[in-house]
Amino acid sequence: MSLPGKDEPRVDAVLDAGTQTEPDTVISAGDRARRDIIDGLKAWQIWTALAWHDIRVRYIRTMLGPFWITVSMAVFVLALALVFSGVFNSDFHEYLPFLTAGLLVWGLISGVLLESATTFSSAYLIILSVPAPYSIHIFRAVLRQVIIFGHNVIVYVAVVLLVGVPVTPATLLFIPGLILVCITMAWLNLLIAAAGCRFRDLQPIVSSMLQLVFFLTPLIWDRSLIGGKVHSLWIEANPFYHLIEVMRSPLLGKAPPLLSVLCVVAMAVVGWWLTYLLFRRFRRRIPYWL
Amino acid sequence: MSSIRLDNVLVEIPIYSGVDRSLKFNLFRSTGAGKILRSAGGAIARDQRNRIVIRALDDVTLDINDGDRIALLGRNGAGKTTLLRVLANVLEPVRGTVRISGRISTLFNVSGLLDPELPGYENILFAGGLIGIPRNKLKALLPEIAAFAELGDYLQMPVRTYSSGMLVRLGFAIATSIEPDILLMDEVIGAGDVHFVEKAVHRARNLYQRSNIMVVASHNPALLHGLCNKGILMDRGKVVMMGPLQEVAERYEKNDWATNPAPASAAE
Numbered sequence: 001m002s003l004p005g006k007d008e009p010r011v012d013a014v015l016d017a018g019t020q021t022e023p024d025t026v027i028s029a030g031d032r033a034r035r036d037i038i039d040g041l042k043a044w045q046i047w048t049a050l051a052w053h054d055i056r057v058r059y060i061r062t063m064l065g066p067f068w069i070t071v072s073m074a075v076f077v078l079a080l081a082l083v084f085s086g087v088f089n090s091d092f093h094e095y096l097p098f099l100t101a102g103l104l105v106w107g108l109i110s111g112v113l114l115e116s117a118t119t120f121s122s123a124y125l126i127i128l129s130v131p132a133p134y135s136i137h138i139f140r141a142v143l144r145q146v147i148i149f150g151h152n153v154i155v156y157v158a159v160v161l162l163v164g165v166p167v168t169p170a171t172l173l174f175i176p177g178l179i180l181v182c183i184t185m186a187w188l189n190l191l192i193a194a195a196g197c198r199f200r201d202l203q204p205i206v207s208s209m210l211q212l213v214f215f216l217t218p219l220i221w222d223r224s225l226i227g228g229k230v231h232s233l234w235i236e237a238n239p240f241y242h243l244i245e246v247m248r249s250p251l252l253g254k255a256p257p258l259l260s261v262l263c264v265v266a267m268a269v270v271g272w273w274l275t276y277l278l279f280r281r282f283r284r285r286i287p288y289w290l
Numbered sequence: 291m292s293s294i295r296l297d298n299v300l301v302e303i304p305i306y307s308g309v310d311r312s313l314k315f316n317l318f319r320s321t322g323a324g325k326i327l328r329s330a331g332g333a334i335a336r337d338q339r340n341r342i343v344i345r346a347l348d349d350v351t352l353d354i355n356d357g358d359r360i361a362l363l364g365r366n367g368a369g370k371t372t373l374l375r376v377l378a379n380v381l382e383p384v385r386g387t388v389r390i391s392g393r394i395s396t397l398f399n400v401s402g403l404l405d406p407e408l409p410g411y412e413n414i415l416f417a418g419g420l421i422g423i424p425r426n427k428l429k430a431l432l433p434e435i436a437a438f439a440e441l442g443d444y445l446q447m448p449v450r451t452y453s454s455g456m457l458v459r460l461g462f463a464i465a466t467s468i469e470p471d472i473l474l475m476d477e478v479i480g481a482g483d484v485h486f487v488e489k490a491v492h493r494a495r496n497l498y499q500r501s502n503i504m505v506v507a508s509h510n511p512a513l514l515h516g517l518c519n520k521g522i523l524m525d526r527g528k529v530v531m532m533g534p535l536q537e538v539a540e541r542y543e544k545n546d547w548a549t550n551p552a553p554a555s556a557a558e
Contacts, residue, residue: 045425046419046420049416049419053405053408053416057405057407057408060407060408061407125399125402125403126403126420127380128375128380128381128398128399129378129380129396129398129399129400129402129403129421130380130396130403130420130421130422131378131379131380131394131396132420132422198306284382287375287380287381287382288303288304288381289306
């Protein structure tokens with residue numbers, strides 16, 4: 001255990017409501033940060049319930065319930081596919097699955113990022129009343145988007161049945177792809193959530209960046225569709241392209257490109273390492289920023 | 291065995307909303323003229339990095355042990371809620387040491403944790419889960435919580451249909467359904483109608499017989515007689531006095547403690 005610095009406050013015995021840790025042990029900032037994330041993961045029942053609760057409450061007085069997610073995705077995909085298969089002069093049956101798979105993954109990524117900056121500030125009541133790990137709010141937010149993704153998968157299944165996308169053993173690779181993307185989104189969410197309660201400009205910055213990224217990333221267009229007029233550096237230097245590709249390729253029945261897998265693994269590892277360093281430094285300031 | 295020890299705890303809350311410029315002038319004026327400006331709330335000061343901060347807790351040292359049932363008294367903004375937050379371990383102080391042993395239950399704003407769209411019954415499971423009561427235990431406690439809240443058929447209605455007093459009832463019933471070692475309460479007992487206040491005091495009394503330490507913030511010392519044995523009087527983030535409740539309550543009512551000078555730090 002590392003010793004706390006001279007001026008660093010020492011708080012003994014971290015207490016979660018319900019569980020008691022051994023008292024009279026000095027806990028340093030680093031330990032608290034690590035414990036926050038580990039205890040947060042252990043409290044999976046709480047954030048799973050909270051994530052489902054969010055979905056339920058959002059649609060509680062609607063007729064279709066959470067299947068509104070599915071319907072709006074289906075309408076969006078169908079309309080875009082009809083127009084843009086014409087724009088790119090491409091075969092609708094080939095374009096539709098490409099577009100659907102891409103937008104499916106994009107929905108997950110942009111959904112997490114859009115709510116990242118307000119993850120902590122919207123949970124301020126819990127943060128200021130209950131000594132629970134902060135990371136549960138992150139896991140809750142990521143899982144909420146995964147649940148929405150699950151509803152959107154129905155649209156994809158319909159497309160598969162409709163136009164006959166090849167289902168191969170490689171299709172199963174979308175599961176490790178999903179896990180990799182979630183790990184990456186979790187640190188991004190934590191980083192943006194903490195920074196977002198200190199710097200309130202982050203929310204508008206993130207949402208306008210996302211609009212830009214939506215057009216810069218091959219989602220409605222692809223290299224083959226525009227005849228190589230975009231330099232591949234534009235595509236491959238874009239981290240979002242790799243995040244999309246580790247899931248989109250398997251969904252289209254192909255193994256993901258090795259470069260994309262390596263990039264996403266690197267993002268997950270380096271990102272978590274950097275985020276952890278910042279989190280151990282700034283964790284205790286979070287309630288002051290709310 | 292439960293205990294709480296605070297040593298030289300300082301809590302300064304930085305204010306980031308551009309008040310800096312307009313405030314500079316006021317701080318200068320009030321200290322420059324040698325006048326003592328009194329206001330509710332913690333001292334407004336500057337921290338080491340010259341940011342405007344509210345000094346919510348100023349050098350607080352406390353020793354609370356088994357059997358202590360403490361009434362926290364003080365004016366609005368004296369630091370009572372901040373102190374409870376430090377005790378609850380939701381706010382780490384800027385400086386100082388906090389040592390706590392024992393299982394804590396907080397009664398801060400449980401009614402704020404309720405979800406307006408869910409019916410009362412589901413909210414018991416929802417908010418109860420949030421404050422750390424295991425789900426199976428909650429299910430067993432459900433009838434007891436429902437009986438105490440006395441909300442009848444309203445427990446099947448969405449919570450957004452409740453009046454604020456009904457929200458307090460439900461929140462209080464949930465938060466006091468478990469037996470913690472250390473119980474922290476913030477202004478909850480005074481809310482609700484007369485009948486409910488009586489019930490709440492009775493329930494809190496039962497609860498403290500099972501918990502080792504209790505700290506209750508309130509503006510109404512009369513309510514706390516018979517519930518607490520000690521008192522802490524706070525002003526501007528400092529502990530003015532700690533001792534037997536009778537003495538502290540008398541001092542609180544005398545109102546002579548509220549004459550401490552303007553924050554010295556403002557002149558720095």
